[in-house]
Amino acid sequence: MAKLVAFYSRADENYFGGQHRYIKVGNTEKAAKMIAQITGADLLKIEQKVPYAADYNTCVAEARKDFQENARPELVNLPTDLNAYDEIYLGYPNYCGTMPMAVYTFLETYDFSGKTIHPFCTHEGSGLSHTEDDIRKTAKGAIVEEGLxxxxxxxxxxxxxxxxWL
Structure with a gap:
């Protein structure tokens, strides 16, 4: 069966080792494209209907509010199902010690029973935090491998x- 790299990424103003810098392509998207190129997997960008602000500090406040409210942002351009895929590389930036809430929306949209999920995240010091366990709890029935x-x-x-890692 086919492989899929599903990822959430954010361009615009980002945090880099103590400074804010504008980028045209998000860090997680860059990693996702590398993984897709190496594995031959299809790419799927997880996108919110209402994206977070381009300004870094405003984005952080919006993401923190969604986290505190356990929000599930509406997503756009999702496939009907993921039946064609048995192996999924799931990418996201580390927000608030977990995944962006849009990734929870994605995971709750599909049946991941019997699928293998390979998590990968971008961060500036938080690592994976407890995202592997968060994925196990949310994508019930999935096999969640060690993340990167x-x-x-x-x-x-x-x-x-x-x-x-691959």
Missing amino acids: AIHGSTVDNSKSLIEG
Whole structure:
């Protein structure tokens, strides 16, 4: 069966080791594209109907509010099902010690029974936190493998790290 790289990523103003910097392509998207290229997997970007603000501080406040309210942001451009895939690489930035709430929406939309999920996240010091367990709790029936944490500020140089994980 086919492989899928499903990812949530955010461009615009981002945090890089103590500074804010504008980027055109999000760090998680860069890692997702590397994984897709190496594995031959299809790509699926998880996108909110109402995206967070381009300004970093406003985005953080919006994401924190969604986290505190356990919100499930509405998503756009999702496939009807994921039946064609048995192996899914799931990418996301670490928000509030977990995944962005939009990733929870994605995981709750589909039946992951019997599918293998390979989590990967970008971060600036938080690592995977407890996201592997969060995925196990949310994507019931899925086999969740050991994840990969990539420092977002070094993602452009992470190909060998990703290859080693794969």
